[in-house]
Amino acid sequence: MAISFELTEEQAELRRVVRQFARDKVAPRAREMNANREFPLDLVRQMGEMGLFGLPFPTEYGGSGGTYLDLCLAIEELGRVDQSLGITLEAAVGLGAMPIWKFGTEEQKLQLLPALARGEKLAGFGLTEPGGGSDAGGLRTTAERDGDHWVINGTKQFITNAGTDMSDFVTITAVTSQQPRAVTNFVVPTGTPGYTVGGGYDKVGWHASDTRDLYFDDCRVPVANQLGETGRGFANFLSILDEGRIAISALATGSIQGCVDECVRYAHEREAFGKPIGSYQAIAFKIADMESAAELARNQYWYAAWLMAEGKPFKRAASVAKLYSSEAAVTAAREACQIFGGYGFTTEYPVGRFYQDAKILEIGEGTSEVQRMLIARDLGLPPARVG
Amino acid sequence: MRIICPIKRVPDTAADKKIDATDNTVDRDGSEPVLNANDEWSIEEAMRIKERDGAEVIVLCMGPEAAQTTIRKALSYGLDGAIHVNDEGVAGSDAVGTARVLAAALADEEFDLIIMGNQSSDARTMLVPAMLAEFLDLPALTYAKKLDVADGTATVQREMPSGHQVVEAPLPAVVSVVEAINEPRYPSFKGIMAAKSKPVATPDLAALGVDAGEVGLGGAWTQVDEITPKPPKEAGEKVSDDGSGNLGAQAVAEFLTKQKLL
Ligand SMILES: Cc1cc2nc3c(=O)[nH]c(=O)nc-3n(C[C@H](O)[C@H](O)[C@H](O)COP(=O)(O)OP(=O)(O)OC[C@H]3O[C@@H](n4cnc5c(N)ncnc54)[C@H](O)[C@@H]3O)c2cc1C
Numbered sequence: 072m073a074i075s076f077e078l079t080e081e082q083a084e085l086r087r088v089v090r091q092f093a094r095d096k097v098a099p100r101a102r103e104m105n106a107n108r109e110f111p112l113d114l115v116r117q118m119g120e121m122g123l124f125g126l127p128f129p130t131e132y133g134g135s136g137g138t139y140l141d142l143c144l145a146i147e148e149l150g151r152v153d154q155s156l157g158i159t160l161e162a163a164v165g166l167g168a169m170p171i172w173k174f175g176t177e178e179q180k181l182q183l184l185p186a187l188a189r190g191e192k193l194a195g196f197g198l199t200e201p202g203g204g205s206d207a208g209g210l211r212t213t214a215e216r217d218g219d220h221w222v223i224n225g226t227k228q229f230i231t232n233a234g235t236d237m238s239d240f241v242t243i244t245a246v247t248s249q250q251p252r253a254v255t256n257f258v259v260p261t262g263t264p265g266y267t268v269g270g271g272y273d274k275v276g277w278h279a280s281d282t283r284d285l286y287f288d289d290c291r292v293p294v295a296n297q298l299g300e301t302g303r304g305f306a307n308f309l310s311i312l313d314e315g316r317i318a319i320s321a322l323a324t325g326s327i328q329g330c331v332d333e334c335v336r337y338a339h340e341r342e343a344f345g346k347p348i349g350s351y352q353a354i355a356f357k358i359a360d361m362e363s364a365a366e367l368a369r370n371q372y373w374y375a376a377w378l379m380a381e382g383k384p385f386k387r388a389a390s391v392a393k394l395y396s397s398e399a400a401v402t403a404a405r406e407a408c409q410i411f412g413g414y415g416f417t418t419e420y421p422v423g424r425f426y427q428d429a430k431i432l433e434i435g436e437g438t439s440e441v442q443r444m445l446i447a448r449d450l451g452l453p454p455a456r457v458g
Numbered sequence: 459m460r461i462i463c464p465i466k467r468v469p470d471t472a473a474d475k476k477i478d479a480t481d482n483t484v485d486r487d488g489s490e491p492v493l494n495a496n497d498e499w500s501i502e503e504a505m506r507i508k509e510r511d512g513a514e515v516i517v518l519c520m521g522p523e524a525a526q527t528t529i530r531k532a533l534s535y536g537l538d539g540a541i542h543v544n545d546e547g548v549a550g551s552d553a554v555g556t557a558r559v560l561a562a563a564l565a566d567e568e569f570d571l572i573i574m575g576n577q578s579s580d581a582r583t584m585l586v587p588a589m590l591a592e593f594l595d596l597p598a599l600t601y602a603k604k605l606d607v608a609d610g611t612a613t614v615q616r617e618m619p620s621g622h623q624v625v626e627a628p629l630p631a632v633v634s635v636v637e638a639i640n641e642p643r644y645p646s647f648k649g650i651m652a653a654k655s656k657p658v659a660t661p662d663l664a665a666l667g668v669d670a671g672e673v674g675l676g677g678a679w680t681q682v683d684e685i686t687p688k689p690p691k692e693a694g695e696k697v698s699d700d701g702s703g704n705l706g707a708q709a710v711a712e713f714l715t716k717q718k719l720l
Contacts, residue, residue, distance in 0.1 A: 084534065084650050092644050122647035135647040 076373065078144075085141055089148040092121065093156075098421075101153040105278040105424055110235050115159060118149075119190015124163055128172055133185030139314065140376040143321035147369070150325025151332065152421075154428035155279035157322045162231035162280075163187070165315040166436075167194030170242045170256065174299035174307050183258070186239065195233030197243035197259075197285055198308050201226055205441050207244070208305055212287065214245035214257060220291045221247075221257060223265070227285040229435075233261075234268040234283040241285060244304045253302035257292055265290030276427035313386050314379065315436050316393035320372035323396035323432045326425055327365040330407035333422050334358045337411060354410055361403045368396035387449040394442035397432035404429040459513035459607075460569045461504045463537065464560055464590070466494040467521050467528035468580040491524070493531045496575025499635045501535050502642040503605055504573050511607070514538045516569075520548050520559050526658075533653035534645035541567075545662040550675025553585040559673055560586070561593035562666040569630055571612065576601055576634040587634035597627035603638040 078086070097114060104111050118124065126142040128134025135141075142164055150157030168187040171179060171194070186192040198207050212225025223245055233241050240260040247255040259266050269284035299307050335358060338349030348354045371392040378385035407422040408415030415422050433439045448454060470492045504515045517532045517540040519525050529540045543563050551559065564572070572591075577584040591598035599605075602614035603622060613626040617636050645653075663670050671677055695713065699706030714720040 080530075081647075081650050081654070084531070084645075085647055088644050088650070117644070120646060121644050122649075126647060130648065136651060137647055141647070 076370075082141060082144060085137070086144045086148055088121070089123070089145045090151075092117070093148050093152040097149065097156055098152045101279075101421065101424070102418060105153075105155060106418065108278050110159075110281050111156070111279060112236060114156060115193075115235075115237065116190065118156075118160060122190075123160055124168070124190035125188030127164065128168070128184060128188045132172070132180055133188035135188070138376075138380060139317065140373070140380065143318050143372060143376055146318055147321040147325040147328070150322040151329040152325075153279065154322065154326055154425070155277050157325055158277055158280045159193075159232065161315070161318045161322055162196065163190075163193050165318045166196035166311060167232055167242075169311050169314070170196065170298060170307065171258075173311070174256065174303075179258070179298065183240070191237070192239035193232040193235055193237045194239055195230045195241035195283070195285075196308075196311070197227040197230050197233070197241045198312075199228050199230070201228045201284075204229070205438055207308070208254070210244055210246060210254065210305075212243065212245045214247050214255065216247075216294075217291070219294050221245075221294065221297065223257065223259065223287040223290040223292065225287050227287075229272070230283050230285055232281050233285055234271060235281045238268075238281075242298055243285075243287075244308055247301060247304075254304040255301050256298040256304040256307060258296045258298050259287070259290065259292055260296075263290055263292060275430060276424070277431055278427075312436055313389055316389040316442075317372050317375045317379065317385075319432065319436050320368060320375070320389070320392035320396040323393075323400040323429075324365060324368040324372060326400040326429055326432070327361060327368055327396070327403040330403040330422060330425055331358060331361050331365055333420060333425075334361065334407050334410045337420070341412075348410070357406045357410060361406060364396075364399035364403055368392070368399055371395060387446055390437075390442040390445045390449075393437065394439055394446070397429075398439060400425075400429045400432050459507065459511060459571070460567075461507060461513050461515045462518050462564060462567070462569045462572045463497065463500050463504050463515060463532065464518045464572065464574045464586075465497040465501070465528065465532050466575075466578045466580075467491045467519070467525045468494045468578055491528065493528050494575055494578045494580075496577055496579070496635070496637070497532065498535075498575075498642040499637060499639050500573040500575050500633075501532060501537065502640045503633075503635055504571075505536055505643070506640070507571075507607060508536070513570075516541060516567075518560060518563055519543070520551070520556060520563070522546070522549070529658060530653045531645075533656045534649040535643065536646075536649050536652075537656070539656050540658040542658050542660045543662070543666065544660045545670075547663050547670045547674045550678060551673050552678035552680045553581070553583045553589055554679050555673035555677050557586050557589035557593055559663070559666070559668055560590050562668045563661065564594060565666070571607065571629060572596075572632045573605075574632070574634050576636050587632055591632040594632070596630055596632050598632045598634070599625050599627055600634045602633050602635045605633055605635065605639065 122135035123145050125134035126137040127139045130136045146157050146161050171183050187194055200210050202211055203209050214221040214223045238261050240258050242256055242258055244254050247253050265288045267286040271283050338354055339347055341348045375385050375388035375392045378388050404426040408426050411420055411422050414420055417423055507513050508515050515537045517529055517537055519529050520543040529542055541563050543559055548559055574587050587600055588598045599612060599614040601617045603617045604615040606613045610629050611626050612631045616623040616625050697706055697709035
């Protein structure tokens with residue numbers, strides 16, 4: 072059979088280990104760390120010791136020697152219990168470390184990757200600006216050459232993992248030439264004079280994940296901090312997002328599966344009119360729909376990851392995965408809250424948190440509208456006249 | 459330093475099948491036998507010695523062919539190799555039979571320490587560590603909640619109902635550990651990947667020179683005649699109070715006295 076959904080023994084074991092970690096270490100802490108808006112440094116460090124932050128990187132660079140799918144399996148299992156920790160891993164590897172791995176010089180890789188891959192440090196990915204995320208090409212941040220330095224000015228918005236005690240640097244896009252317009256990537260270390268990390272946001276969900284506003288005010292970085300070729304910065308960052316959609320889809324799949332876990336349990340326990348609510352078709356069918364969504368979402372992200380691993384075109388499959396799974400995650404979480412009745416509207420059970428956390432899945436790393444645009448464009452439909 | 463970690467494959471008592479069988483791969487981890495939980499503490503303790511002082515840590519397991527997965531699990535924590543006594547004849551061994559086989563497997567091995575869990579979660583006899591020490595004619599330090607190894611001596615804090623004893627023995631020695639000794643790590647992905655390439659020796663009973671009649675169900679000194687499931691929980695006793703707290707407290711005190719808890 073040319074088609075196989077069989078994980079390797081090692082992948083199955085990885086999934087078991089992360090599932091156990093999520094169940095035993097993360098689940099008991101999830102409610103409190105979200106209520107306290109606490110970034111759980113100790114859990115993140117433990118994930119580092121398990122090698123989760125190095126999953127797709129070779130061991131020579133401090134990595135674990137696995138694949139992108141391995142990373143996604145780990146993200147799904149974490150996301151099944153707590154979405155904040157799931158996005159912390161997703162953004163740290165998929166967005167933070169990946170640009171160094173893909174576009175860094177050998178020297179940059181050796182210098183910057185090992186600490187990230189071992190989960191000792193985190194990196195942010197600074198693409199979105201206050202003026203726009205979907206239209207990330209319309210960025211206003213600039214970098215001007217001054218001798219051996221680049222001088223950066225501008226603002227980045229909603230940057231994950233940029234302001235934790237472990238945050239080592241952020242990679243950014245900046246306009247390096249207006250005529251012709253050229254965008255280039257830079258590595259800006261935490262603590263560089265002129266680089267300020269803002270106080271973050273009062274978010275609706277992802278309370279235990281770090282999201283920051285970043286300010287660059289005549290911030291000087293050495294020319295050695297340029298990442299990748301001059302003028303390739305926008306295309307390079309977009310290619311990072313192409314892959315990242317598969318990982319976000321894994322996170323969304325975890326959210327749906329987490330809703331199934333909680334609802335199956337509750338539908339057995341909770342009684343109404345003398346019977347477990349799971350015996351009422353109205354409830355049972357909701358859960359059956361949820362499970363269907365989880366399986367479809369998983370199949371699609373596995374498929375996209377497989378295409379990518381095979382070196383085949385995968386962008387459309389990744390957009391489909393991200394679009395479907397994120398919208399299904401919002402639906403599943405809403406229905407899960409419904410099944411929990413009044414308790415679903417409290418933080419006593421995880422489903423309320425899943426509901427708060429799900430919405431961003433339809434927005435981050437390309438909104439649902441952007442995914443539909445990409446899919447439509449891939450089908451050859453004419454692009455909208457923008458601008 | 460060379461350390462032996464005897465391990466056991468046991469049914470997963472913590473499994474909750476209903477919520478784990480949820481994906482589209484055959485994933486029976488809810489019901490598949492697992493590594494005995496207490497062995498995670500002994501492995502962790504051995505790994506700490508390995509990381510601190512340098513040591514070769516070898517897994518020892520008596521079990522069927524299928525125990526390979528459990529051995530690989532143990533190796534994924536970073537251990538160096540394994541001895542798998544793989545023989546149909548060991549099935550049904552009691553504590554004496556098990557200790558006899560483990561001792562035979564170690565007869566020609568050099569080692570400084572045997573660290574093992576104080577019990578297995580299925581049989582719970584807590585006998586094997588002491589019996590193994592007896593067969594090997596080694597000192598046994600059991601129920602260790604703290605272990606120090608220095609200058610050829612193992613020193614443990616031995617957990618007691620009312621505190622602990624400090625006991626020491628010259629190496630080589632057998633140490634059995636309890637939960638309080640450490641918090642085991644999770645295997646790293648590198649460890650999981652490396653586990654499959656670690657050397658595993660697979661002697662059978664004949665190779666170890668063990669008389670098959672002395673082990674297995676046939677050789678067992680003990681025999682399980684009958685099994686009765688745990689009686690269902692009895693309905694609790696409700697006590698009412700008039701709001702003052704006195705009646706309630708009195709009833710609770712009487713109940714505790716009746717149960718000989720006060
Ligand atoms: C918690 C959190 C974490 C984040 N982490 C990061 C990070 O680490 N790095 C990073 O760079 N960014 C990050 N982001 C930013 C995120 O990627 C953007 O918010 C997202 O891309 C949307 O951009 P925007 O907010 O500017 O919305 P806009 O682009 O202003 O979009 C507003 C609305 O208009 C729609 N829209 C826009 N253009 C079109 C069009 N052509 N056709 C139809 N509809 C359109 C959008 O779909 C959306 O519904 C994060 C955001 C959040 C909230």
